[in-house]
Amino acid sequence: MSIPLPVFVAVPLVTAFLLPIFGERGKRIATLLANLATASLLGLAIAVIGKSGVYEIGNWSIPLGINLVLDGLSSLMLLVIGTVGTAAMLFSARYMEQYTAKAKYLSLFLLMIAGMNGVVLSGDIFNLFVFLEIASIASYALVGFGCGAEELEAAFKYMVLGSIASIFVLFAVGLVYGNTGSLNMAYIGKAIQASGLNLGLTFALSLFIAGFSLKAALVPFHAWLPDAHPSAPAPISAMLSGVLIKTLGVYALARILFNVFGISLHTGWILVILGLTSMVAGAFLALGQWDLKRLLAYSSISQIGYVVLGIGLGGLILARGGNPAWASLALLGGLFHLANHSVYKSLLFLTSGSVEMSTGTRDMRKMGGLGGKLPFTRAACTVASASVAGVPPFSGFWSKLILVIAAVQAHFIWVAAVIVFVSLCTLIMYLKVQRHVFLGELPKTLKQIREHRGAMVVAMISLACLCILMCLLVIIPSLRSSILDPAVKALVDGLEYSTKVIGTQ
């Protein structure tokens, strides 16, 4: 195929290893280069929208060689990673001046992006594991980047649980190889279709679910997230909450369950239950938080529950042999919520970074009345809060609406009720943020603060605009049919993935 897919991995990887050369002196050049790299990735991701193809590395034909596969779901994920990566990188241009060793930070950042792009493109499970490890190890280091006591503690916790998850995935890869004799997803899919699940494969499937759920921080595997995400520097929190848990967790889970093993009633129910518990538990835990970033982190768990619920509901309807239209609708809701959440949650973390940089604290009880001092931050935060709570014109409303419609049509009325209820809890928690951070009386200690302008504001405002414009993705048919529908189709087709990959050689 003509699309040179390895550039998605090669560009950030090469730039990442170039950057440390510049050191402390060439910080400006390094920042510029890193921003160029993320911007070019976004451009490339836009260029491959609607295309699909298989790339064989080194011209070794599959199953002998390694292949990269681009389909609707991968290209949606590439777009999300590109968008959030560009904004977070722009934000860090100014924000990371507080820390030393900026060039090393930038190269770790790019390594993480390289790993994530690799995960979404990889066509065989062992490479999926390798890229997953690249992205995870870079993120462990980034969480502890501040080297304070709390950062290190969070990084260690994250690293222990992340490593266990990775080992589970590797064990499952070994089991799958032992049972099917192939590492290529398409060939594994075929072998499983031919022979059905035996004991080893079922065990591998449960290991995959446990490993990827740990990476996605679904309740009850969520213990690391509320520590790790707030401790990281703000742009990294935005990347972790915005895209990392989705690519390493949700995307990988969906790919393995739908396209390799084939969705069944059991796995569908597991996803729905994981999604529902994450939604409810995340929302309740978030309500009691006073640390701004910790609240956002718990809300991430709750929102990732929506995504998994949508995907699981779609799978459940498919496995029951129900109406494929409602299955597609549920999947559409899940994937659209994934894209929405990555935009508004990264925006919220960026605004929290801006607040923290100006005030020097994350405790909401010590803030208040910042609206007048930080006008741009406040505007961006209001838009993002409205989106996450699902206030009508903003993006979050549309994806939740789609999820509710799908749940009602598939006769899961109680699921729809839970969705609406959690939405209310979300509204309460973001009203709390608005009330304690931006409204109220300005404490005396914060009279002198000012907003940091420049690149940070540009990044926040562009993401805020995106929040408002995201609804066009479902409203305008041509946009929907080029971005979201192929992603949904990739999941609905399920096991036909293998014939698509092998057939398009």
Next chain:
Amino acid sequence: MLYALCFLLFMIGLYCAITKKNMVKIVIGIMVMEYAVNLFLIMLGYRTNGIAPIIGKGDLNPETGQVLSSFINGSVDPLPQALVLTSIVISLGSLALMISLCIRIYGKYRTFDITKIRRLRG
């Protein structure tokens, strides 16, 4: 039998990583899990009295140039060895990072006991 022992090793590692209070022991537990999985991968490709999977001149059919079936049936599977090599490199990287995190945490808290390292709550 061997697979069961390998799985036992994996469970011992998991037990150690979950129940131990000392950070260094947790790291050791994770590494035991890692090695159990590596051992498992190697055993997948192992064959008793197998030969090295390197094709020499004698292993080819002189007429067709195809690899002889006696070679295919006698050699061990090379793919798991490649996988293990990769996964050892990865685990080395994560081990280095984990140990350096432990050292830095010890520098801040003056203890390896995770029950005493609890500034984050909630």
